[in-house]
Amino acid sequence: MSEQQKTKKRKRKKRRLKPLTLVIIIAIVLLSGAYVRNIVKLEIEHHQLVEQNQKLKEERRQLRIELKNVNSREYIEDQARKQLRLVNPDEILFVFPDQNGSTTGDSSSDSNSSDSSGNS
Numbered sequence: 001m002s003e004q005q006k007t008k009k010r011k012r013k014k015r016r017l018k019p020l021t022l023v024i025i026i027a028i029v030l031l032s033g034a035y036v037r038n039i040v041k042l043e044i045e046h047h048q049l050v051e052q053n054q055k056l057k058e059e060r061r062q063l064r065i066e067l068k069n070v071n072s073r074e075y076i077e078d079q080a081r082k083q084l085r086l087v088n089p090d091e092i093l094f095v096f097p098d099q100n101g102s103t104t105g106d107s108s109s110d111s112n113s114s115d116s117s118g119n120s
Helices: 003-069 073-083 111-115
Strands: none
16 A cells, blocks of 8 residues: 555544544533533432421421420410310400401300300
8 A cells, every 4th residue: 555545544534533523522512411400400409308308397396396385274275265266254255257258267156255244
């Protein structure tokens, strides 16, 4: 082989390598981009989970405090007033309608509370 033929072969190999190299570089860039995107998504998810964990810890702390107080007389009385709308015998329960016109609970008053409207 002559020197000219050898140089032509080298040039052809170089020409073949350039598109192949370009394809490899593009593939590496695309894969790197996909990995970076995945990492960013995982970081965002991690941040959200950390926030959720903090909220749950705070809720757990509040529930532990409530659990300590659950057997106290004040707590039981407060919950009976809020949830069951119970009143003491010397008290009157007033039920007002909501903004939409419906009443917020039972429209009848407690029989003990209606007796104490000034008859002492």
